[in-house]
């Protein structure tokens with residue numbers, strides 16, 4: 261099995277004044293080399309914290325309490341801080357949601373790119389680093405990159421800034437990019453472009469992608485597999501075909517029903533009953549049970565475990581077979 | 583940029599004019615300088631001659647007009663006491679004051695930035711709490727009292743440093759300053775520290791607040807996600823952003839550093855403008871008081887301009903109006 265990333269039973273908890281917040285609670289999934297995997301869930305379900313856990317960027321009061329993260333078969337949780345630093349932005353990169361906030365407003369683009377190269381290659385000359393940076397900027401679709409290198413972030417539009425972030429992530433030819441809702445803050449037309457370009461780039465360079473989003477429609481278009489996250493857990497994962505055509509977990513079923521689509525035009529949109537529970541006092545048992553129309557007493561009292569339904573498919577539910 | 587400078591200069595002149603009006607009338611309302619200047623045994627004739635010589639017999643509006651016309655020629659009046667041009671007296675003493683102010687500013691920044699950043703990065707640690715408590719003390723203890731304590735401890739009790747006056751003056755690259763000799767440095771250290779204390783406290787608090795805000799920004803997290811060393815994240819990505827508000831405040835308050843140096847200069851017998859103004863107030867030496875106040879106002883106006891220009895250098899998002 262050639263997995264670039266293998267996550268086993270990862271738990272990341274926040275020890276807040278109001279109690280323990282289980283932002284990520286026992287999740288497992290893999291990403292193969294060059295594969296695009298989607299991580300889907302509502303806001304607050306723990307997607308970003310999953311990304312930051314992989315990057316080793318969890319700050320107090322947060323802590324990875326147990327589990328394993330294998331990157332290229334190396335256990336990252338055993339890495340020293342300096343080993344982790346050297347991996348970040350190098351073979352393992354991340355892109356954030358809001359392009360208006362991710363670039364430092366007072367530093368020029370060339371500074372922010374060159375430092376990323378020099379952080380991982382002490383011997384490279386500034387001239388060489390500049391050329392690599394400029395070429396990467398051209399690669400992500402920024403015209404006249406040589407001149408744009410001298411610009412400040414505020415001189416770019418949102419879409420262009422996100423392209424700059426993508427270029428920065430790509431600088432050191434990473435094996436995996438974690439893209440945390442990279443198109444959520446963009447206009448719909450630009451969203452499409454950026455998604456397409458990223459997909460092409462990753463295909464060309466063999467970079468694997470963990471695409472985090474709350475938008476099932478977006479991820480269905482580019483990913484080969486999807487993990488559906490709810491309240492800190494992955495409730496269902498499988499290939500795009502399995503998840504979209506034959507969802508089994510009641511939450512996934514609800515999620516797919518609530519996506520607007522061509523053949524349901526005119527009908528009112530479906531909505532999942534109830535509210536997202538507060539992560540601080542999750543219900544006992546299955547976190548989804550009080551919104552689920554199939555819930556039994558069993559769901560109320562005990563937590564469902566993960567069931568391997570097929571080779572690619574894992575579900576966390578007592579009732580999915582019905 | 584030229585349009586901006588032109589606009590700002592006009593504004594500055596206007597401010598200077600209004601201030602001259604306020605200062606001039608204010609100073610002419612208090613006391614009678616003739617009484618201070620003249621031998622009590624002098625007869626009526628002598629008194630009237632002096633009044634005429636000083637121009638004090640003319641109506642106040644006329645006096646002001648004379649002052650204004652002369653001010654444009656660079657003459658801010660002649661000291662009643664020394665019989666010399668007020669401007670010359672002040673400018674003679676300006677290097678001493680400027681050197682004291684610059685050195686205190688230097689001390690404040692050198693200590694305040696690291697302390698403030700530390701306190702901002704580790705707000706819960708014991709050392710941070712100590713730093714913040716110290717800054718409150720620095721704020722609230724009166725300058726003159728701290729000055730006297732400094733003298734008592736370091737000059738009288740320990741005998742490490744001299745307590746009064748300015749030291750030997752050295753020359754470096756054509757600049758004359760007591761900062762260039764060891765004797766000079768030993769003399770300036772206590773008064774500079776005394777003057778710096780207030781500024782140091784305020785910069786510490788400002789730096790801490792800036793650090794606390796900036797450290798949670800996405801671009802700091804992104805900088806870490808790029809694999810930059812913690813040094814690079816703090817010294818470049820964080821520092822460059824917190825410098826923006828700090829430069830504003832430090833720049834604007836440099837004027838107040840000069841203005842408030844009067845207290846420190848008096849305690850440490852530092853031969854600067856501050857000591858001159860205090861002496862002049864005692865003697866009701868009106869031209870010197872007016873000239874001093876005008877120069878202080880000029881400093882404030884000028885520093886404002888400098889800060890605005892620095893701002894555009896530090897923060898590329900700020901575009902000077904009219905420069906597009």
Ligand SMILES: Nc1ncnc2c1ncn2[C@@H]1O[C@H](COP(=O)(O)OP(=O)(O)O)[C@@H](O)[C@H]1O
Nearest residue numbers: 274281283302303304305306307308309310539
């Ligand atoms: N620094 C923090 N301190 C406490 N709770 C946090 C912190 N960061 C995130 N959380 C909590 O963790 C949960 C998951 O957050 P996140 O992963 O950002 O969600 P999303 O799926 O929208 O990306 C949320 O309930 C959030 O409130």
Ligand SMILES: [Mg+2]
Nearest residue numbers: 304307308440
């Ligand atoms: Mg998020």
